[in-house]
Each structure stands twice: as structure tokens, then as C-alpha cells.
Amino acid sequence: MTSNPEAPISLRVIAIDGPAGSGKSTVAKAVALRLGLEYLDTGAMYRAVAFAAISGGVDVEDADRVADIAERARIDVDEMGVRVDGVDATIEIRGPEVTRAVSIVAANPKVRAALRDQQRAWARRRGGGVLEGRDIGTVVFPDAMLKVYLTADPEVRAARRTKEVTDLSYQTVAADIARRDALDSGRHHDPLSEAADAVHVDTSELTIDGVVDCILELLL
């Protein structure tokens, strides 16, 4: 008997979604470490596709060509960094050019379908994991064992990102976050939204450890 790759299997998936600067990456990494699970930054995968398009001279508005990249490129995201077809893109995917283009890439339904399949395969190979993004609990793993939706006040999110990037002013970062919030929430396909059964955690006044402890308690 051959196994059906689409058949639902029980995976230990923790989905952490939320807008830019809500603390997803730091929290998801710490939760994964504490649980002995692997962690996947799905935003890095969208950024990797944007990087591959830009470096290959492909217009990010060219939906079919960008989808083709998402379907064919080998994207590796792990604790060592991000590689696209073996080329290290860890630094470049966080740069302003990719950050400007990534919302267009993430709005492309064929790109979303390709990356969703890769994210499911990643978790299947490991029996689960901690995945962070915008649509993990709503689309990629609607049956996740635990869904967490992290938020924080826009000013807090902008201040956190400003500290991370160091070379941009608070105003520039705040404007970029507002622009990406609007694009991520307003797009037609799989917009950023909170799953009905997600646990909502406002991280504005919490420390990272406080958020992590709160998530781990939910699993007890």
C-alpha cells in the first residue's frame, strides 16, 4: 500500500503568528529550544524568494516567474542561516531591497502555495516543530497542537525593530512596519489574521521570558 502524502498525520506543531516586531522570532526560537523541537522562520522563506528574484534580475511583479523561483529554488532555513540554491543569503534577506519587495512576493498565491507545501513537508520530516509566520495557524497548520497570536502596540514593535537594525531611524522603521502591516493584513490570499482558536498574547509589556513561560504553561 502506498502512503498518501496529503493524509493528515498527527504532528506536534506549535504555530506562532503575528505582525512584524511582535516578538515572534525570539519567542518561537526560545519555545523550540525549551521543548527540544526545531524552529522554522517562514518569513525568511518569503524573503529568500524575493532575494532570488532580485539577484536573478526578475521583476518581483512578474507573478509567474517569481512563482517559478519559489517552486524550483532550494531554500534552506536553519540555525546556520538562509541559503538559496546553496548561496548564503542570511544577511541580504534582511536588507532594505528585499524588505521593500517581500510583501509583493508574499501576496503571490502561487508562491504561497509552493512555500506552504515546503513548510508542511519540513514539519512532516520532523514529526512537528515550532513555525512562525503570518498564516501558520490559519492556513498551513489549521490543526496545530497550539496556536499563539502575538501582538504588541505599533510603537513598541517599531522600537524593537529599530534596536535590531541599528542603521535606520525610528521614524523610518515605524513607517515600514505600518506599510507592511497594511499589505500583510490587506492582501487577498492568506492575509495576516488571527485564528479563532489562537491564544492571543499582547507582548507590549512582557519580557521574552514572560511570553515564553506563558506559552509553555499553555502546553501543560
Ligand code: DC
Ligand atoms: O516575518 P518577516 O518580516 O520576515 O516576513 C517577511 C514577509 O513575509 C512579510 O511581508 C510577511 C510575509 N509572510 C507571510 O506572508 N506569511 C508567512 N507565513 C510569513 C511571512
